[in-house]
Amino acid sequence: xxxxxxxxxxxxxRTGVSERSLRYYEQQGLISAxxxxxxxxxxxxxxVAAVDRIQCLFSAGLCSSKIAELLPCMRSKEAGGPAPDxxxxxxxxxxxxxxxxxxxxxxxxxxxxxxxxxxxPSAAPGEAARSR
DNA sequence: CTTCTAACA
DNA sequence: TGTTAGCA
Numbered sequence: 037x038x039x040x041x042x043x044x045x046x047x048x049x050r051t052g053v054s055e056r057s058l059r060y061y062e063q064q065g066l067i068s069a070x071x072x073x074x075x076x077x078x079x080x081x082x083x084v085a086a087v088d089r090i091q092c093l094f095s096a097g098l099c100s101s102k103i104a105e106l107l108p109c110m111r112s113k114e115a116g117g118p119a120p121d122x123x124x125x126x127x128x129x130x131x132x133x134x135x136x137x138x139x140x141x142x143x144x145x146x147x148x149x150x151x152x153x154x155x156x157p158s159a160a161p162g163e164a165a166r167s168r
Numbered sequence: 169c170t171t172c173t174a175a176c177a
Numbered sequence: 178t179g180t181t182a183g184c185a
Binding site for chain 2: 043044045055059074075076077
Binding site: 060075 | 178179180185
């Protein structure tokens with residue numbers, strides 16, 4: 037079976053994130069890794085899920101600094117609760133993501149229009165009706 | 169061969 | 178980010 041720890045090469049392979057990016061994540065304080073006697077980064081299996089979540093947040097448009105603030109709030113309940121303005125930032129990000137979702141749905145509708153018309157030669161979408 | 173850091177044809 | 182250099 038797979039070991040409980042892995043080095044950067046395997047974490048990169050398992051997450052699809054480049055080793056370069058993994059080291060960058062660490063510089064930004066997004067992930068942590070202990071070092072072997074030789075100075076090589078050593079990750080435990082939970083790092084895979086951690087990197088996946090970071091990627092998820094990055095793809096949603098959050099910058100590394102926001103992600104860095106957000107992550108610690110997931111591990112355990114901060115003594116005193118999440119920072120006051122952090123909560124505000126997250127609400128703003130949430131609204132932005134809602135906007136992205138709307139645009140994605142609209143984009144999908146446009147693709148569906150083309151896909152559907154290709155299946156049914158009946159009508160032509162938009163004005164692109166030059167089907168040779 | 170793999171990883172590390174630092175830096176840029 | 179990629180990629181490369183020079184080590185360990």
